[in-house]
Amino acid sequence: MGTKKFLTGLGATATAVKMADVDVITSFPIRPYTGVMMILSQMVANGELDAEFIHADGEHAQLSICHGASAAGARTFTGSSGVGVTYAFETYSPISGGRCPVQMLIADRTLDPPGDFGSEHTDALGCRDQGWIMGWAETPQEVFDNTLIYYRVGEDPRVRLPQFNCHDGYFVSHIPGEVEIPDQSQVDEFLPPYRPVDPLDPQKPVGHGPQIFPDQGPALEAMRHNAMMAAMPAIEEAIDDFGRIFGRKYAPFVEEFMTDDAELAFFINGAHAHTARYAIKHLRERGIKVGLVKIRFIRPWPTDLLQESLSRFKAVGVVETNSSFGIARGGGILAPEVCGSLYDVPQRPLIASFMGGLGGEPITLKEFDFIAGKLKKIAESGKIEKPVYWLGFEE
Amino acid sequence: MKSHEVKIAKEKLLPEAGIVKAPSPNGEQETMITGCWRVLRPVIDREKCTMCRSCWIFCPDQAIEIAEEKMAVKLKYCKGCGICAEVCPVGAIERVPELDFEDGVVRLEKLF
Numbered sequence: 001m002g003t004k005k006f007l008t009g010l011g012a013t014a015t016a017v018k019m020a021d022v023d024v025i026t027s028f029p030i031r032p033y034t035g036v037m038m039i040l041s042q043m044v045a046n047g048e049l050d051a052e053f054i055h056a057d058g059e060h061a062q063l064s065i066c067h068g069a070s071a072a073g074a075r076t077f078t079g080s081s082g083v084g085v086t087y088a089f090e091t092y093s094p095i096s097g098g099r100c101p102v103q104m105l106i107a108d109r110t111l112d113p114p115g116d117f118g119s120e121h122t123d124a125l126g127c128r129d130q131g132w133i134m135g136w137a138e139t140p141q142e143v144f145d146n147t148l149i150y151y152r153v154g155e156d157p158r159v160r161l162p163q164f165n166c167h168d169g170y171f172v173s174h175i176p177g178e179v180e181i182p183d184q185s186q187v188d189e190f191l192p193p194y195r196p197v198d199p200l201d202p203q204k205p206v207g208h209g210p211q212i213f214p215d216q217g218p219a220l221e222a223m224r225h226n227a228m229m230a231a232m233p234a235i236e237e238a239i240d241d242f243g244r245i246f247g248r249k250y251a252p253f254v255e256e257f258m259t260d261d262a263e264l265a266f267f268i269n270g271a272h273a274h275t276a277r278y279a280i281k282h283l284r285e286r287g288i289k290v291g292l293v294k295i296r297f298i299r300p301w302p303t304d305l306l307q308e309s310l311s312r313f314k315a316v317g318v319v320e321t322n323s324s325f326g327i328a329r330g331g332g333i334l335a336p337e338v339c340g341s342l343y344d345v346p347q348r349p350l351i352a353s354f355m356g357g358l359g360g361e362p363i364t365l366k367e368f369d370f371i372a373g374k375l376k377k378i379a380e381s382g383k384i385e386k387p388v389y390w391l392g393f394e395e
Numbered sequence: 396m397k398s399h400e401v402k403i404a405k406e407k408l409l410p411e412a413g414i415v416k417a418p419s420p421n422g423e424q425e426t427m428i429t430g431c432w433r434v435l436r437p438v439i440d441r442e443k444c445t446m447c448r449s450c451w452i453f454c455p456d457q458a459i460e461i462a463e464e465k466m467a468v469k470l471k472y473c474k475g476c477g478i479c480a481e482v483c484p485v486g487a488i489e490r491v492p493e494l495d496f497e498d499g500v501v502r503l504e505k506l507f
Contacts, residue, residue: 097413099411198410198414206415207414207416209413210415211429212427219407219408222403223409226401226403229400
């Protein structure tokens with residue numbers, strides 16, 4: 001069986017990428033993601049990993065190289081953070097429309113200005129409508145596991161879509177945690193080699209990404225939609241197989257913590273779920289029945305599962321580590337999706353957004369206390385006074 | 396979980412990602428015929444043409460071929476950009492409005 005190591009999120013990603021035996025890696029420096037490329041370039045230089053390591057001249061080039069390599073049948077890995085993610089924006093839809101299962105690490109960083117290194121999810125969430133599978137990891141172990149799971153789902157013949165493998169910059173990317181490294185044979189069993197359909201090949205010429213007429217558009221978009229929908233059963237199967245082979249069982253989409261008797265819930269993605277768990281234990285000691293609902297995939301969004309899960313609570317606090325100025329309800333990006341998911345359910349909770357961790361600030365236990373207090377008040381009064389609270393600015 | 400997939404009728408299905416399978420690098424495909432975009436048609440004067448192949452090299456759409464030992468235009472795909480006329484060193488290519496032809500694409504009721 002495998003070994004245990006103390007790794008950062010970036011170390012865990014690099015180890016998983018190496019074990020996934022990727023063929024092409026493209027890099028361009030930007031904090032905090034860039035550490036993963038330092039480790040991978042060392043692995044390639046030392047002969048531990050047989051891959052093409054290409055230092056691109058920008059994020060747009062990074063993604064374009066991966067697009068071409070993936071179209072030729074390579075397993076590819078790239079990554080970025082913050083404004084690097086947005087610089088490559090043009091390439092995202094062509095890659096998913098071309099059905100190229102490129103994997104991109106996003107270690108979140110606040111978008112400029114000013115130049116802030118801290119983790120905020122807006123960089124990745126801004127790309128949520130581009131047809132990529134997307135989700136967050138909470139610990140280095142989950143980062144390692146997600147890297148393998150995303151390749152498996154993205155390369156599934158029913159799916160064939162690229163993946164944003166996200167985790168919080170610094171909180172996860174730079175803080176080490178214990179990571180169980182499996183045997184190579186386990187990884188090989190879980191993740192078979194990528195088998196492309198009609199790859200670029202001089203012996204069998206094909207044209208990728210052709211110009212089309214408008215009447216061909218609807219069918220191609222419907223097919224891309226179906227691929228994303230097919231990712232749902234593919235994720236469930238991959239998580240099942242992952243549990244069988246590696247012995248770690250994840251909830252595919254919606255992970256719950258102390259929710260059995262909970263009346264209130266924190267809805268959250270990413271690293272701050274870690275703090276939320278501690279906060280919940282403290283709040284429980286004071287008799288407040290609060291639980292945690294952590295979403296593991298933002299795309300595809302698990303509407304049906306959230307209807308089942310969240311309709312059990314009286315009040316739900318959506319913790320938003322992102323900004324979307326002027327969005328519906330005036331908060332972050334997640335709350336409108338949560339509200340939209342529950343609109344068709346007759347029995348639905350009261351929902352408020354809590355803007356926290358912006359610019360990479362930690363969300364403290366005290367702030368989770370504040371959220372729980374507001375949720376309790378909302379549940380007792382049965383109505384929402386305000387749909388959005390900004391943590392640290394309100395009484 | 397409920398399925399949210401769209402049912403797509405067989406006749407509406409396209410190859411995944413719209414990939415076009417061509418028989419060879421010089422082959423033709425039927426999914427994207429671009430000749431109907433043309434406003435000015437390149438006409439090659441076979442007397443003046445020296446077979447230097449400049450037009451063949453510069454055509455961005457591979458719409459120039461060698462037919463009956465002379466350069467010719469594949470009208471099915473030529474978009475009428477005029478680069479061939481511009482690069483021809485002996486001025487053998489003239490750009491003629493499609494309206495001047497009985498089979499001009501602007502006159503077609505159905506485009507190919």
